[in-house]
Amino acid sequence: xxxxxxxxxxxxxxxxxxxxxxxxxxxxxxxxxxxxxxxxxxxxxxxxxxxxxxxxxxxxxxxxxxxxxxxxxxxxxxxxxxxxxxxxxxxxxxxxxxxxxxxxxxxxxxxxxxxxxxxxxxxxxxxxxxxxxxxxxxxxxxxxxxxxxxxxxxxxxxxxxxxxxxxxxxxxxxxxxxxxxxxxxxxxxxxxxxxxxxxxxxxxxxxxxxxxxxxxxxxxxxxxxxxxxxxxxxxxxxxxxxxxxxxxxxxxxxxxxxxxxxxxxxxxxxxxxxxxxxxxxxxxxxxxxxxxxxxxxxxxxxxxxxxxxxxxxxxxxxxxxxxxxxxxxxxxxxxxxxxxxxxxxxxxxxxxxxxxxxxxxxxxxxxxxxxxxxxxxxx
Amino acid sequence: xxxxxxxxxxxxxxxxxxxxxxxxxxxxxxxxxxxxxxxxxxxxxxxxxxxxxxxxxxxxxxxxxxxxxxxxxxxxxxxxxxxxxxxxxxxxxxxxxxxxxxxxxxxxxxxxxxxxxxxxxxxxxxxxxxxxxxxxxxxxxxxxxxxxxxxxxxxxxxxxxxxxxxxxxxxxxxxxxxxxxxxxxxxxxxxxxxxxxxxxxxxxxxxxxxxxxxxxxxxxxxxxxxxxxxxxxxxxxxxxxxxxxxxxxxxxxxxxxxxxxxxxxxxxxxxxxxxxxxxxxxxxxxxxxxxxxxxxxxxxxxxxxxxxxxxxxxxxxxxxxxxxxxxxxxxxxxxxxxxxxxxxxxxxxxxxxxxxxxxxxxxxxxxxxxxxxxxxxxx
Numbered sequence: 001x002x003x004x005x006x007x008x009x010x011x012x013x014x015x016x017x018x019x020x021x022x023x024x025x026x027x028x029x030x031x032x033x034x035x036x037x038x039x040x041x042x043x044x045x046x047x048x049x050x051x052x053x054x055x056x057x058x059x060x061x062x063x064x065x066x067x068x069x070x071x072x073x074x075x076x077x078x079x080x081x082x083x084x085x086x087x088x089x090x091x092x093x094x095x096x097x098x099x100x101x102x103x104x105x106x107x108x109x110x111x112x113x114x115x116x117x118x119x120x121x122x123x124x125x126x127x128x129x130x131x132x133x134x135x136x137x138x139x140x141x142x143x144x145x146x147x148x149x150x151x152x153x154x155x156x157x158x159x160x161x162x163x164x165x166x167x168x169x170x171x172x173x174x175x176x177x178x179x180x181x182x183x184x185x186x187x188x189x190x191x192x193x194x195x196x197x198x199x200x201x202x203x204x205x206x207x208x209x210x211x212x213x214x215x216x217x218x219x220x221x222x223x224x225x226x227x228x229x230x231x232x233x234x235x236x237x238x239x240x241x242x243x244x245x246x247x248x249x250x251x252x253x254x255x256x257x258x259x260x261x262x263x264x265x266x267x268x269x270x271x272x273x274x275x276x277x278x279x280x281x282x283x284x285x286x287x288x289x290x291x292x293x294x295x296x297x298x299x300x301x302x303x304x305x306x307x308x309x310x311x312x313x314x315x316x317x318x319x320x321x322x323x324x325x326x327x328x329x330x331x332x333x334x335x336x337x338x339x340x341x342x343x344x345x346x347x348x349x350x351x352x353x354x355x356x357x358x359x360x361x362x363x364x365x366x367x368x369x370x371x372x373x374x375x376x377x378x379x
Numbered sequence: 380x381x382x383x384x385x386x387x388x389x390x391x392x393x394x395x396x397x398x399x400x401x402x403x404x405x406x407x408x409x410x411x412x413x414x415x416x417x418x419x420x421x422x423x424x425x426x427x428x429x430x431x432x433x434x435x436x437x438x439x440x441x442x443x444x445x446x447x448x449x450x451x452x453x454x455x456x457x458x459x460x461x462x463x464x465x466x467x468x469x470x471x472x473x474x475x476x477x478x479x480x481x482x483x484x485x486x487x488x489x490x491x492x493x494x495x496x497x498x499x500x501x502x503x504x505x506x507x508x509x510x511x512x513x514x515x516x517x518x519x520x521x522x523x524x525x526x527x528x529x530x531x532x533x534x535x536x537x538x539x540x541x542x543x544x545x546x547x548x549x550x551x552x553x554x555x556x557x558x559x560x561x562x563x564x565x566x567x568x569x570x571x572x573x574x575x576x577x578x579x580x581x582x583x584x585x586x587x588x589x590x591x592x593x594x595x596x597x598x599x600x601x602x603x604x605x606x607x608x609x610x611x612x613x614x615x616x617x618x619x620x621x622x623x624x625x626x627x628x629x630x631x632x633x634x635x636x637x638x639x640x641x642x643x644x645x646x647x648x649x650x651x652x653x654x655x656x657x658x659x660x661x662x663x664x665x666x667x668x669x670x671x672x673x674x675x676x677x678x679x680x681x682x683x684x685x686x687x688x689x690x691x692x693x694x695x696x697x698x699x700x701x702x703x704x705x706x707x708x709x710x711x712x713x714x715x716x717x718x719x720x721x722x723x724x725x726x727x728x729x730x731x732x733x734x735x736x737x738x739x740x741x742x743x744x745x746x747x748x749x750x751x752x753x754x755x756x757x758x
Contacts, residue, residue, distance in 0.1 A: 006595070006622045008539060008569055010488040016629040026448040039445065048444045057440035057639060064436065064611035064643065065427045066418065067604075069405040094473065098632050109389040123633075130630050160387060190387055216385070225446075232443035232638035243385045250395040251509050253477050254502075259611030260436060260639045264443065 012110065012132050021123040025332040037330035038354040043169070043199075043307045045229035046351045047281050049264065050274035053230065056267035060260040068259040075262045078269055079237055088242040089213035092265065094256050096198055096221045096236035099248075101127045103219065103238075104161070106247050107192060108133040113157035117145045119170065119338030121196065124163050133160075140341060143301055143309075144173035147183040155188045162187070165196035167203045170336040170346045172303030174207050181209040187217040192244070195220045198236075201227025201275060202282050203304035216241040226306055227275055227282075228268040233261040282306045285349035292359045296366055301344065309336065309344040312366075316342035318373045325365025331358060391489065391511050400502040404711040416709035417733040422548070422578075422686045424608035425730045426660050428643065429653035432609065435646035439639040447638040454641045457648055458616055467621040468592035471644065473635050475577055475600045475615035478627075480506045482598065482617075483540070485626050486571060487512040492536035496524045498549070498717030500575065503542050512539075519720060522680055522688075523552035526562040534567045541566070544575040546582050549715040549725045551682030553586050560588040566596040571623070574599045577615075580606025580654060581661050582683035595620040605685055606654055606661075607647040612640040661685045664728035671738045675745055680723065688715065688723040691745075695721035697752045704744025710737060 072092050080087040093099040110132030118137035136157050138149045154162040167174035187193045219240040225231035289308040290300035299311040312319045326333050335345045451471050459466040472478040489511030497516035515536050517528045533541040546553035566572045598619040604610035668687040669679035678690040691698045705712050714724045
């Protein structure tokens with residue numbers, strides 16, 4: 001943007017850059033004039049939402065003249081029943097993105113410390129910066145978040161929040177429930193652990209510690225965007241202690257969650273069979289992405305998500321060249337932002353047809369990248 | 380909520396009450412166990428959305444596995460074309476409510492002055508308080524907002540924002556374009572006029588001054604919730620100078636506007652014939668509400684909106700009793716919060732069947748209110 005900054009902005013707002021945490025594939029398509037042949041960059045669920053969710057949304061569309069229930073009572077009750085907790089422990093909101101913004105607003109005053117991993121979810125960082133918080137980023141360890149280092153950093157900096165995604169994006173790695181539970185036990189006083197479980201439906205049993213909704217040390221975040229295939233309607237939810245959950249009522253956009261979104265999410269939650277089919281599709285697609293990577297001499301990282309980070313074996317410049325080559329061949333793919341994980345490209349689970357395209361394009365993209373990025377740039 | 384306040388909240392968040400700016404009719408229904416027979420309390424459009432919008436939403440529901448376009452490019456382009464401005468001057472967001480929150484966040488630092496009318500839109504006040512702003516409320520004058528007093532108050536307090544709804548909610552009153560334009564010309568330096576035109580589609584020609592999108596003194600807010608009958612999917616939009624519009628990119632939830640909402644709004648905008656039918660229905664319903672009021676010895680206030688404020692002739696206690704009597708008889712109706720406008724009830728335009736119910740219930744509700752509220756309480 002070349003617009004001058006409005007002189008009436010608050011000092012904090014004036015200090016912020018105009019940011020887009022992620023450039024959408026539509027923006028890239030408008031730039032090139034060519035639609036992508038496969039969307040494998042945003043970890044969307046190519047199997048789509050449950051047909052019963054689609055039907056519920058179509059019904060809700062007819063009722064769209066009525067404001068949504070600001071308490072999202074029925075969705076909240078359904079989530080509570082699904083999770084086996086009381087409704088006071090769960091709150092749906094406008095995607096995990098929207099909930100993260102509210103959480104930062106509630107807990108982070110300008111100058112407060114916040115801990116995350118270097119290269120973890122940029123939208124969280126965007127909100128922390130947006131409210132004047134000070135980010136402390138802990139390096140990944142063996143391509144996974146480092147629970148002990150995160151807790152140590154939270155203690156050292158007196159952090160108000162520590163962000164931890166399990167399974168992790170963008171690496172796909174995960175920790176076992178016991179490790180996460182030990183992390184919860186170690187959260188310093190005055191700090192809240194944000195446990196982002198967006199990809200939990202893609203992970204093996206034993207990834208999430210049991211819900212203990214009275215525990216004020218952790219706030220868990222889940223979503224309908226991944227396993228449930230509803231990224232387009234923006235519904236996430238928070239699970240936590242009642243005083244944490246009720247605090248949202250001080251700042252949230254009460255009527256913000258669309259009637260269509262509420263009904264679609266509720267119907268999706270009820271269709272366990274669809275979720276099971278998607279989980280099967282994810283497992284098969286992960287295996288196939290791994291196989292394609294190996295056929296090309298690359299190393300897939302283990303994944304408990306609906307994507308696979310593929311180590312391209314050199315540095316970020318090389319991986320970026322591979323990504324550009326895939327884009328030229330019609331594939332929308334993204335990659336980690338921060339070294340050394342930026343040696344990878346991050347390939348979302350696709351349909352068989354999507355992955356056929358990936359299998360055909362990858363050797364060409366690698367060949368082009370090897371030509372354009374001198375091998376001397378390798379580490 | 381009886382939950383204790385979480386000690387980790389920021390000082391500002393800890394100072395805020397748990398608020399619900401409006402209690403939804405669903406909450407009241409859950410309390411009584413009886414669904415309302417008519418929804419005449421939230422100024423929803425009982426004629427529903429355009430059938431082509433319903434169809435577009437059903438189509439978008441099938442694509443709901445894909446994230447929405449964070450730039451809302453197509454909706455933005457359609458709005459710009461509709462308004463005759465460049466896309467850089469318009470931004471859709473999660474309802475006017477959501478946009479108001481972002482605007483306050485951008486322009487109001489803790490302690491900054493903000494001016495509104497006493498009894499005007501409570502959700503705006505909620506956001507101002509939520510970001511630590513200091514509200515200065517100017518009384519209504521002759522049951523309408525007082526442009527000169529608002530500008531004078533903005534000048535005296537050094538306000539960052541002055542809120543002005545034209546047409547007004549909850550009175551239904553409006554000012555002519557020339558008056559509004561003079562207000563724009565008089566906005567003090569350093570202040571931004573928020574011109575809330577949510578009800579513009581219900582108002583006579585000559586209510587809105589011409590768009591001058593380069594003018595940095597005013598930011599106009601419009602919505603699909605009223606005339607377009609899409610309150611349930613939360614789409615509002617801001618029209619203003621490019622540096623004001625681009626500032627949203629510093630703080631907004633980029634992926635917050637559902638794919639279903641974007642497509643539904645775009646289809647609704649294209650269906651001018653449906654809007655014209657709704658406008659006809661609104662005009663007829665306003666007349667009928669006025670006639671019913673007069674038949675019962677009450678005075679309808681003139682309205683340029685999809686509701687009519689009906690002066691019940693006594694004080695707030697009496698009007699509240701009338702409202703309670705209507706609720707007992709299955710009618711969801713709301714009323715102004717602040718004296719002397721709280722002598723009114725605010726009746727949304729309904730279908731013929733809705734207003735038949737209103738015509739039947741009003742005499743009974745008035746009779747009950749006269750019995751329960753001693754006449755000595757009258758002014």
